[in-house]
Amino acid sequence: MQRIGVFVCWCGSNIAGTVDVQAVSEALKNEPGVVFSANYQYMCSQAGQNMIIDAVKEHNLTGIVVCSCSPRMHEATFRKTAATAGLNPYMVEIANIREQCSWVHKDMLTGTEKAIILGKAAVAKVNLNTPLVAGETPVTKRALVIGGGIAGIQTALDIAEAGFPVDIVETKPTIGGKMAQLDKTFPTLDCAACILTPKMVDVAQNENIRIFSYSEVTEVKGFVGNFDVTVKKKARYVNEDICTGCGACVEKCPMKKVPNEFNLGMDNRSAIYIPFAQAVPKVATIDPNHCNMLKNGRCGVCSKVCAAGAIDYKQQDEYIQEKYGAIVVATGFNPISMDKFDEYAYNQSKDVITSLEFERLTNAAGPTAGKLLRPSDLKHPHTIVFVQCVGSRCASCAEKGKEYCSKICCMYTAKHAMLTRDKYPDTEVYVFYIDVRTPGKSFDEFYRRAVEEYGVHYIKGMVGKVFPEGDKLKVQASDLLNNKQLHIDADLVVLAAAIEPDKSARPLATMLTASMDTNDFFTEAHPKLRPVESPTAGVFLSGTCQGPKDIPETVSQASAAAAKVVSLLVKDKLKGNPCVASSDELMCNGCSSCERVCPYGAITYEDKEFRMPNRTVAIRRVAKVNPAVCQGCGCCTVVCPSGAMDLRGFANRQIIAEVDAICK
Amino acid sequence: MNNKLKNTRDEIVRISGVNPKKCMKCGKCTATCPAFDEMEYHPHQFVAMVENGDIQPLLESESLYRCLSCFACVDRCPRGVEPAKLVEAVRLTVIRQKGGNHLKTDDIPALLDENIPQQALVSALRKYAK
Ligand SMILES: Cc1cc2nc3c(=O)[nH]c(=O)nc-3n(C[C@H](O)[C@H](O)[C@H](O)COP(=O)(O)OP(=O)(O)OC[C@H]3O[C@@H](n4cnc5c(N)ncnc54)[C@H](O)[C@@H]3O)c2cc1C
Ligand code: SF4
Ligand code: SF4
Ligand code: SF4
Ligand code: SF4
Numbered sequence: 143m144q145r146i147g148v149f150v151c152w153c154g155s156n157i158a159g160t161v162d163v164q165a166v167s168e169a170l171k172n173e174p175g176v177v178f179s180a181n182y183q184y185m186c187s188q189a190g191q192n193m194i195i196d197a198v199k200e201h202n203l204t205g206i207v208v209c210s211c212s213p214r215m216h217e218a219t220f221r222k223t224a225a226t227a228g229l230n231p232y233m234v235e236i237a238n239i240r241e242q243c244s245w246v247h248k249d250m251l252t253g254t255e256k257a258i259i260l261g262k263a264a265v266a267k268v269n270l271n272t273p274l275v276a277g278e279t280p281v282t283k284r285a286l287v288i289g290g291g292i293a294g295i296q297t298a299l300d301i302a303e304a305g306f307p308v309d310i311v312e313t314k315p316t317i318g319g320k321m322a323q324l325d326k327t328f329p330t331l332d333c334a335a336c337i338l339t340p341k342m343v344d345v346a347q348n349e350n351i352r353i354f355s356y357s358e359v360t361e362v363k364g365f366v367g368n369f370d371v372t373v374k375k376k377a378r379y380v381n382e383d384i385c386t387g388c389g390a391c392v393e394k395c396p397m398k399k400v401p402n403e404f405n406l407g408m409d410n411r412s413a414i415y416i417p418f419a420q421a422v423p424k425v426a427t428i429d430p431n432h433c434n435m436l437k438n439g440r441c442g443v444c445s446k447v448c449a450a451g452a453i454d455y456k457q458q459d460e461y462i463q464e465k466y467g468a469i470v471v472a473t474g475f476n477p478i479s480m481d482k483f484d485e486y487a488y489n490q491s492k493d494v495i496t497s498l499e500f501e502r503l504t505n506a507a508g509p510t511a512g513k514l515l516r517p518s519d520l521k522h523p524h525t526i527v528f529v530q531c532v533g534s535r536c537a538s539c540a541e542k543g544k545e546y547c548s549k550i551c552c553m554y555t556a557k558h559a560m561l562t563r564d565k566y567p568d569t570e571v572y573v574f575y576i577d578v579r580t581p582g583k584s585f586d587e588f589y590r591r592a593v594e595e596y597g598v599h600y601i602k603g604m605v606g607k608v609f610p611e612g613d614k615l616k617v618q619a620s621d622l623l624n625n626k627q628l629h630i631d632a633d634l635v636v637l638a639a640a641i642e643p644d645k646s647a648r649p650l651a652t653m654l655t656a657s658m659d660t661n662d663f664f665t666e667a668h669p670k671l672r673p674v675e676s677p678t679a680g681v682f683l684s685g686t687c688q689g690p691k692d693i694p695e696t697v698s699q700a701s702a703a704a705a706k707v708v709s710l711l712v713k714d715k716l717k718g719n720p721c722v723a724s725s726d727e728l729m730c731n732g733c734s735s736c737e738r739v740c741p742y743g744a745i746t747y748e749d750k751e752f753r754m755p756n757r758t759v760a761i762r763r764v765a766k767v768n769p770a771v772c773q774g775c776g777c778c779t780v781v782c783p784s785g786a787m788d789l790r791g792f793a794n795r796q797i798i799a800e801v802d803a804i805c806k
Numbered sequence: 807m808n809n810k811l812k813n814t815r816d817e818i819v820r821i822s823g824v825n826p827k828k829c830m831k832c833g834k835c836t837a838t839c840p841a842f843d844e845m846e847y848h849p850h851q852f853v854a855m856v857e858n859g860d861i862q863p864l865l866e867s868e869s870l871y872r873c874l875s876c877f878a879c880v881d882r883c884p885r886g887v888e889p890a891k892l893v894e895a896v897r898l899t900v901i902r903q904k905g906g907n908h909l910k911t912d913d914i915p916a917l918l919d920e921n922i923p924q925q926a927l928v929s930a931l932r933k934y935a936k
Contacts, residue, residue, distance in 0.1 A: 536885075
């Protein structure tokens with residue numbers, strides 16, 4: 143018989159306001175096995191925990207029931223308390239009388255009644271608890287970073303700095319992400335390339351870092367400390383190890399009319415290309431959709447001009463298997479498509495552009511060599527209209543826009559407006575805004591400078607429509623503070639398009655069993671207290687794949703994720719979860735039902751000899767669970783027709799005892 | 807707000823099916839409105855005035871009949887507020903308060919001009935029907 147102690151928490155007034163805690167501790171006193179029952183203001187506090195430790199000693203307790211908040215919150219806390227008191231930590235059960243009672247019920251009577259019932263169920267369960275010991279698994283001391291934008295770069299550098307090997311997998315031919323496309327960066331206006339490219343070089347030169355560029359993760363198996371990952375290196379038709387990045391091939395390639403994605407299609411590149419001068423790795427890539435040699439076998443110019451002999455038209459996709467202890471997701475963002483915004487004439491006029499296109503138009507390495515010229519006729523624009531919140535804060539139609547604020551566009555629009563007025567004082571600049579959101583160090587000061595020093599016209603209102611007429615763009619907009627409708631003849635219209643997670647993030651999340659929100663941003667384990675961990679152990683989050691962020695925030699999160707990875711990789715062994723499934727060989731009939739439902743592939747079968755009556759031997763196929771892979775979800779225990787499969791810590795008889803206690 | 811006005815406000819909100827609280831005061835409706843110059847109160851003001859219970863000026867305003875029922879504001883509003891439906895509901899309220907002076911269905915064919923575009927007819931019915 144167990145000797146059980148019951149501890150009812152008030153959670154201040156959180157629980158005690160709607161649940162009569164005194165009545166609960168009184169009622170549970172008389173349950174079978176209970177030898178001690180008390181209530182206290184904050185069980186999780188030091189004093190509350192000491193109360194448990196003292197009671198264990200004084201009353202020789204063998205099991206503990208804490209009636210408090212959700213086990214997600216403090217189960218670990220109270221297990222540690224039990225261990226300190228010399229009990230097995232798995233002799234603790236939590237009855238959730240906060241989220242499931244006081245927070246959902248309005249009146250004391252129902253709240254209390256339910257709390258007592260949940261308490262009884264927990265007592266019934268503890269009566270059947272047995273001590274459990276967690277197994278240990280070794281940790282592979284290597285990390286994987288998926289995505290090579292500034293987030294992935296910073297995370298990889300920090301992990302490498304701590305002495306662990308890191309691989310970066312990047313889908314594009316080069317690392318750098320969106321930051322490589324930017325011109326100057328708010329709030330200090332340093333040039334993006336000047337601060338990013340040295341970091342890219344550091345990555346290339348760091349011997350702890352390997353870059354798999356033009357590559358994708360195609361399969362992830364295993365669990366924290368022991369992930370098995372398959373990376374597909376797409377054929378780039380150039381031998382990376384010998385290409386020197388001289389660019390002779392790029393120059394001589396006759397297929398020069400391929401839209402250049404790095405400049406967002408505003409100019410062309412050749413079929414063999416290096417995305418930009420500071421690309422890392424600086425290696426050429428052949429675009430198989432446009433290369434004549436790959437399409438119809440006619441050409442081969444690049445192979446002739448390549449002094450290094452790096453061109454390989456027969457190169458195949460390559461699959462690489464590697465083991466990792468931790469995985470960091472850093473897949474970043476993209477601006478949303480403007481196709482559904484007919485009112486802004488984005489598809490009708492070349493002079494209606496997105497802000498990212500504006501970055502390229504002002505970038506010295508961009509299609510106009512940094513001169514602000516409008517795309518249609520390469521003339522200098524004299525009136526520019528910026529529209530904020532295009533597709534952000536849009537709740538009317540999920541296909542058109544996003545309900546959230548994209549966070550970065552107020553600041554980069556202020557930057558664009560200010561830089562334009564600085565370089566071209568003869569240009570009138572209008573910014574239409576719903577709100578100007580500039581929280582952040584030196585951010586509001588930055589925006590006010592745009593207005594006060596640079597004379598940018600900030601207008602509270604929205605643009606309703608843009609239509610091309612002659613060589614002008616007619617802009618119809620509201621000016622709410624003056625209750626006016628404005629008609630502006632503009633030369634260039636710049637749309638601050640909302641941002642969304644990369645489209646590849648959703649399938650990747652499925653592979654990683656990491657969760658996402660409805661907008662496809664990765665969810666963190668706790669929005670306040672565990673912001674860089676995903677709820678899946680061993681998977682960490684870095685940068686805009688988790689939510690809209692500017693560079694300073696991205697880099698902070700990237701370093702934080704690296705710190706978490708390092709604190710995982712320094713461990714030699716990880717304690718597993720002892721609450722795993724196991725099958726009773728004598729009852730298992732080898733039907734394979736459990737194997738089919740196990741989401742983690744933890745179940746295999748083996749042929750085993752069994753001694754039968756009259757000294758005969760029978761060979762039977764029985765299920766075997768790999769405790770390191772099992773996550774304790776319990777699916778197998780439900781499907782097992784013979785009742786052979788059971789979950790430690792949540793055994794069938796424990797669950798039945800709980801149900802009985804509730805239904806009594 | 808007195809009780810009568812409050813009832814009128816609630817009635818307008820009810821028949822329009824519009825929740826004025828969803829409006830984030832961006833002004834895209836007003837930026838879009840082709841009848842802006844004709845209207846004393848613009849679509850975003852309709853929304854704000856109904857929300858604030860500022861109903862009397864709306865009931866008396868010519869703006870009710872200047873709105874083209876083009877629904878551009880409904881189409882463009884990023885928050886799905888549908889201001890034109892509010893304009894319509896205020897219009898209906900005025901007509902209802904006037905009493906039964908609306909068209910009878912049987913009288914309509916005789917009044918029709920063959921050249922009127924379908925869309926205008928539908929708008930007219932929206933505007934003037936009970
Ligand atoms: C127009 C504009 C102007 C801006 N200006 C500023 C500014 O002035 N100052 C500032 O602080 N911030 C600015 N920002 C914000 C800044 O760009 C971001 O904060 C930053 O780029 C986020 O970095 P990231 O690494 O999270 O994402 P990204 O830069 O998007 O990098 C993600 C990387 O992951 C790769 N990837 C995606 N999916 C996969 C996959 N499945 N497998 C492998 N690789 C994958 C992508 O190819 C990419 O290289 C601006 C943004 C825009 C749009
Ligand atoms: S493939 Fe050859 S020619 Fe082209 S950049 Fe590399 S080394 Fe130079
Ligand atoms: S950051 Fe500014 S422009 Fe961007 S969505 Fe938010 S409020 Fe709109
Ligand atoms: S429906 Fe009326 S208020 Fe709305 S845009 Fe058209 S004319 Fe303006
Ligand atoms: S467009 Fe919609 S959200 Fe914006 S002011 Fe008009 S009604 Fe309000």
